[in-house]
Amino acid sequence: MSSVLFIALPLLFGFATPLLSKFGKNGVAFTSTALQLFLLFLAFSLIGDKPYIEIISIAPPLGISFVLNKVSLFFVTLFTFMMVAFSIYYLSYRKTDAYKNETKFFILLNMLLASAIGLVLSSDIFNVYVFFEIAGISAYILTAYKKTPSALEAGIKYLLTGSIASIFLVFAIILIYLNIGSLNLAIIAQDFETLPHNIKVFISILFLIGFGFKVEIFPLNFWVSDVYEGSTALVNSLFSGIVVKAYLFAFFHILYLFLPSGEFSTFLIYLGAISMIIAEIVALKQTNLKRVFAYSSLGQVALIFTAFALQSIDAIQGALFIILAHSIAKIVIFLALTTIEKNYKSLDINVLKELNAPFLRVVIVIAMLSLLGIPLFAGFIGKFLVLKAFAVEQIFPILAIIIIASLLEAVYYFKLIGFMFEKGDRKDKIKVDFTHKFIFSLLTFLILLVGITPFVISGFLLDSANVMLDSISYIAMLVKG
């Protein structure tokens, strides 16, 4: 039953918010956070039971079905954890600088959480489309929430690219239904490889274009930096912590099911590598901090894309590690940027030179080192595993590209770190309140914990990688009901 709770409770909360708002804005804020905390505890309580598999089917094989196995549990836990960290940060942030029409903001947050979890859990291609759109819609509104010209501009760009993406996804789903006559992922997966080659390639291309916009892959990622710049840093933490990761998982989950032999794997690997190197090169000359981290997100997401595309256990384990490390590091950085922006009213790159906040400085540096993949930080083990997987497969061009991209990343991260420690005039000291200190300390502690003792989680991630790649037992399980 629990897998439905993860989707139903946040959605129900959204519908019930008009009633809850009778108790005032504080009531809504605290109930929302309490609900997310409850979901987090639920997810943690499930991690203990192993091996955990739960299938909810309503009238199989026609109806809706959700599958909660190890790898989806990993993503559910990650997303609820990110949302809890965000909510606790916001609870303190709203005392001084609350968003307008706050009840709407909480509805959107919960819709975003529900749809990200739904993307991960659903094993029905039409439900994937529905959650794809719900996540999109809540992200569009969150982007344009402030209703300033640049926020609206970003919202319009996001919405246009998103609706073009959904057209291609619908086209792919329609062709799949016309050829196979089912929407269930398992049944489609059984027949997909036997389709005529032309149709298979055509469907795959449509699918790649549809998801390509959302997983931010070159050349379909032109909108990303504009969206990050136009929206607030607060919301950006959700975009790079939750939304992209949900789309990435959904895309590769479906890809592994439909094409277990990895027909297009070489093409996807090189696509990811090209996006990575381009993103890192463009990031070098950015002057706005939100844009810098937008491009760094693009680079990291492309690295995850490349690793997933290899379709080997080691690479997937590495990719899951990078997902964990990147989500935590990016939420730290964007929340810290929110605090900086609130105090200094600017996010130009030069603002770091006058930054007067020792605590935030340390936190940002740790997060950046983790993104870089320095040993003893969370990002290292993931990058190492991915490099090892490519070395084992003897795909040396990709190895070279990953290393060059990391060096380029190092160039601009160390530039930023240099700015932060430059001697010179400083602005007024930023006061970081207790709740924020708690959240930042918790998140940086997690970065160091995963970095220093990766074995606490590597077994779980290895099992997750196995489950994710094992399409045969997934199909058998789902068809049996």
Next chain:
Amino acid sequence: MFEFFNQPEVIKIVVTVGSMTLFFVGLFGLLTQKHLIKIFMSVAIMETALFLLFIGLIYKQSALAPILTDNQQGFINMNDPVPQAMILTAIVIGMAVLALGVSFAIEYYKLTGKTDIDEITSLRN
């Protein structure tokens, strides 16, 4: 003359060619138009073309509507209800996104007075 058009094969060809034409009309509009509202219209046209294609190809003329009654207990010789439900959902979602997009465009016009997509470039550097 109309009987010619009533043949299932002819209907399929008409549906496919017609909806694909409509799809490319939408795509052409998306690529050539500059006005924001017109771009949203083009997107809507592309979506509608896909819905028409799907419903048109899956519909069987001789089959019954998929409703169980006293006389009709099993799903025999009936049209497939799944595509209809699916397209209804997709229409609702498409409508919601379109309305949201148009409302963004209106708000943006109120603030800046711009509707031309080429002028909306404050975020590019």
